[in-house]
Amino acid sequence: xxxxxxxxxxxxxxxxxxxxxxxxxxxxxxxxxxxxxxxxxxxxxxxxxxxxxxxxxxxxxxxxxxxxxxxxxxxxxxxxxxxxxxxxxxxxxxxxxxxxxxxxxxxxxxxxxxxxxxxxxxxxxxxxxxxxxxxxxxxxxxxxxxxxxxxxxxxxxxxxxxxxxxxxxxxxxxxxxxxxxxxxxxxxxxxxxxxxxxxxxxxxxxxxxxxxxxxxxxxxxxxxxxxxxxxxxxxxxxxxxxxxxxxxxxxxxxxxxxxxxxxxxxxxxxxxxxxxxxxxxxxxxxxxxxxxxxxxxxxxxxxxxxxxxxxxxxxxxxxxxxxxxxxxxxxxxx
Amino acid sequence: xxxxxxxxxxxxxxxxxxxxxxxxxxxxxxxxxxxxxxxxxxxxxxxxxxxxxxxxxxxxxxxxxxxxxxxxxxxxxxxxxxxxxxxxxxxxxxxxxxxxxxxxxxxxxxxxxxxxxxxxxxxxxxxxxxxxxxxxxxxxxxxxxxxxxxxxxxxxxxxxxxxxxxxxxxxxxxxxxxxxxxxxxxxxxxxxxxxxxxxxxxxxxxxxxxxxxxxxxxxxxxxxxxxxxxxxxxxxxxxxxxxxxxxxxxxxxxxxxxxxxxxxxxxxxxxxxxxxxxxxxxxxxxxxxxxxxxxxxxxxxxxxxxxxxxxxxxxxxxxxxxxxxxxxxxxxxx
Numbered sequence: 001x002x003x004x005x006x007x008x009x010x011x012x013x014x015x016x017x018x019x020x021x022x023x024x025x026x027x028x029x030x031x032x033x034x035x036x037x038x039x040x041x042x043x044x045x046x047x048x049x050x051x052x053x054x055x056x057x058x059x060x061x062x063x064x065x066x067x068x069x070x071x072x073x074x075x076x077x078x079x080x081x082x083x084x085x086x087x088x089x090x091x092x093x094x095x096x097x098x099x100x101x102x103x104x105x106x107x108x109x110x111x112x113x114x115x116x117x118x119x120x121x122x123x124x125x126x127x128x129x130x131x132x133x134x135x136x137x138x139x140x141x142x143x144x145x146x147x148x149x150x151x152x153x154x155x156x157x158x159x160x161x162x163x164x165x166x167x168x169x170x171x172x173x174x175x176x177x178x179x180x181x182x183x184x185x186x187x188x189x190x191x192x193x194x195x196x197x198x199x200x201x202x203x204x205x206x207x208x209x210x211x212x213x214x215x216x217x218x219x220x221x222x223x224x225x226x227x228x229x230x231x232x233x234x235x236x237x238x239x240x241x242x243x244x245x246x247x248x249x250x251x252x253x254x255x256x257x258x259x260x261x262x263x264x265x266x267x268x269x270x271x272x273x274x275x276x277x278x279x280x281x282x283x284x285x286x287x288x289x290x291x292x293x294x295x296x297x298x299x300x301x302x303x304x305x306x307x308x309x310x311x312x313x314x315x316x317x318x319x320x321x322x323x324x325x326x327x328x329x330x331x332x333x334x
Numbered sequence: 335x336x337x338x339x340x341x342x343x344x345x346x347x348x349x350x351x352x353x354x355x356x357x358x359x360x361x362x363x364x365x366x367x368x369x370x371x372x373x374x375x376x377x378x379x380x381x382x383x384x385x386x387x388x389x390x391x392x393x394x395x396x397x398x399x400x401x402x403x404x405x406x407x408x409x410x411x412x413x414x415x416x417x418x419x420x421x422x423x424x425x426x427x428x429x430x431x432x433x434x435x436x437x438x439x440x441x442x443x444x445x446x447x448x449x450x451x452x453x454x455x456x457x458x459x460x461x462x463x464x465x466x467x468x469x470x471x472x473x474x475x476x477x478x479x480x481x482x483x484x485x486x487x488x489x490x491x492x493x494x495x496x497x498x499x500x501x502x503x504x505x506x507x508x509x510x511x512x513x514x515x516x517x518x519x520x521x522x523x524x525x526x527x528x529x530x531x532x533x534x535x536x537x538x539x540x541x542x543x544x545x546x547x548x549x550x551x552x553x554x555x556x557x558x559x560x561x562x563x564x565x566x567x568x569x570x571x572x573x574x575x576x577x578x579x580x581x582x583x584x585x586x587x588x589x590x591x592x593x594x595x596x597x598x599x600x601x602x603x604x605x606x607x608x609x610x611x612x613x614x615x616x617x618x619x620x621x622x623x624x625x626x627x628x629x630x631x632x633x634x635x636x637x638x639x640x641x642x643x644x645x646x647x648x649x650x651x652x653x654x655x656x657x658x659x660x661x662x663x664x665x666x667x668x
Contacts, residue, residue: 001421002437004511011514015437020414080354082645082653087335097541098562103336103349154644162643173645177338180345181650184518207431228432281648302647309496310488311416311507313636314615316515319416 007229009200010188014229015319022321024330027233027305029274036117036166044079045111045167047071054079057108058138060130072127073134074111075172081107082173089147089176106142106174110134116167120157121263121270123168129259131170135282136255138172139248143287148174150182150286153247158277160304178286186285186295193294201296202243204228213325216268216332221254222261226328231318233305234273234327236265239298246290247282247297262299268331269303277304341563343534344522348563349653356655358664361567361639363608370451370500378413379445379501381405388413391442392471394464406461407468408445409506415441416507423481423510440476440508444468450501453609454491455600457502463593465504469616470589472506473582477621482508484516484620487581492611494638512620520619520629527628535630536577538562547659550602550666555588556595560662565652567639568607568661570599573632580624581616581631596633602665603637611638 003016044052050067053076064070083105112131135153155170156163192200208225217224224238284297337350378386384401388411398404417439446465469487489504490497526534542559551558558572618631
């Protein structure tokens with residue numbers, strides 16, 4: 001019998017399709033890894049090619065001048081940005097009916113290592129910490145821009161996850177609008193809070209830690225779990241245990257702990273599933289809601305092991321062919 | 335300058351990324367077509383293999399007994415259904431916090447031709463009409479099931495669209511819940527109606543026909559257009575001109591006209607883009623809202639030419655690297 005499960009944070013339904021279900025190890029990629037060199041002459045993210053990117057907005061280097069070699073993390077504006085810092089915030093109308101505005105925003109690239117073929121899950125802890133500190137530092141800088149309403153930090157790894165760039169990188173986008181589905185997520189969380197006086201994410205963590213079966217890792221500051229209503233096989237969330245609406249409020253100390261947990265989680269996915277394509281996204285409150293009691297930032301990892309099709313598009317209900325209880329156990333085991 | 339465009343029917347934003355934009359003919363697939371035979375011995379949808387599927391719920395055949403050869407359209411329950419007709423509609427709770435229920439619903443497959451390698455856009459008009467009549471007939475039958483709240487009819491074509499089955503088919507799913515993002519779509523439409531006293535889809539059609547640049551085909555009963563806030567390159571909608579909330583209200587006569595327009599649209603995508611992977615979905619009201627003034631059924635074709643990545647997942651904002659005005663013109667030209 002298939003199950004319909006409801007995500008308590010969004011009220012969205014997911015089908016766990018038991019008739020089609022696969023064992024966790026069925027998702028392991030069988031193709032051999034593609035050989036990638038450690039340096040590529042024409043890669044704009046490789047050291048020595050700093051002139052191929054727009055001028056950096058942040059870099060961690062021991063010495064040397066900006067936009068030259070010697071960095072270990074480098075942040076630059078995206079050369080082909082999805083959004084642009086210029087333009088007007090005024091709504092415009094086409095024929096009085098259709099609404100549009102200039103694509104105002106910030107779009108930056110975080111180059112996570114000077115080594116071209118460095119995979120994020122295989123990066124040294126110290127280096128992952130530095131990448132996370134760069135996320136934090138750029139978040140705090142962009143937050144001061146009064147035109148930016150929401151900051152989204154994400155990483156795409158592998159062709160199936162929508163990237164063709166090999167050199168390890170992540171992206172930071174600041175938008176001048178709050179997207180309607182973020183509003184909906186906030187509204188659901190606020191409704192829960194109004195009803196029960198507690199944050200729905202805090203409650204979820206408590207329930208999951210009690211139930212144990214969907215926990216991947218339980219550390220001092222962060223919980224790694226596969227949610228009750230996982231939309232895809234191996235969907236994995238990392239949630240801070242203490243209530244915090246915005247990633248912008250994380251301390252330097254906790255950000256280092258977050259790095260360690262993120263790396264360990266990605267490493268488990270990497271080794272158990274043989275380097276799957278994945279996206280990760282930090283879900284955080286809009287800037288003006290950073291102090292809210294009802295929202296709770298977290299990072300979602302979405303491995304791209306299956307392809308959503310017409311049913312998902314038409315209904316918004318994902319069909320998941322695996323049980324999070326089983327995939328979490330598979331990741332828990334060493 | 336990138337543009338942020340808002341879908342008037344959902345209030346969702348889309349980025350039209352002009353800096354990354356591609357010309358319409360850049361999306362043409364370059365791989366040669368895969369050779370597929372007209373009959374495959376082990377295909378459960380090929381004639382003579384009727385015993386390999388569950389017993390048919392509908393078939394169009396001149397003579398002969400059910401579940402034997404001689405049909406031109408055949409509808410069967412999905413052998414590996416995402417939802418099942420059995421089970422209880424009661425909400426259950428896991429640990430008092432997580433809500434779930436039995437995966438109650440109907441999941442059928444519409445086998446669109448007895449010929450294994452028949453592509454939908456290359457099918458004769460008469461045969462496409464028969465497929466659409468089967469959609470209609472099954473919709474009307476499922477509507478009478480009091481447990482079914484919403485009926486979703488869709489087709490997945492090609493691996494990138496989430497199917498590996500070659501034999502042309504589409505699917506019908508009846509769900510026992512109204513998904514939260516369908517509720518949101520209805521709420522947005524209702525809000526527009528309350529505000530202006532008109533259906534937002536009716537208004538869109540009127541504006542688009544006036545503006546002309548995003549129209550692909552304009553026929554007596556149906557408009558084919560690429561929406562103002564197209565989420566992906568070549569997103570294409572077919573909308574009935576007359577207000578009608580549910581596909582279940584279509585007449586036999588109009589269903590034949592709809593078939594002709596659908597086939598012509600898919601044929602243009604097929605020939606101009608060299609057989610792209612695509613999903614199509616009929617968006618229709620929940621069964622209890624079939625008479626509403628504010629919702630308007632339509633078919634959405636989503637070609638799978640690009641891969642949504644972390645930003646789309648984190649924000650719900652799609653980045654489209656093409657202008658619907660340009661892709662619509664490309665499809666309009668012969």
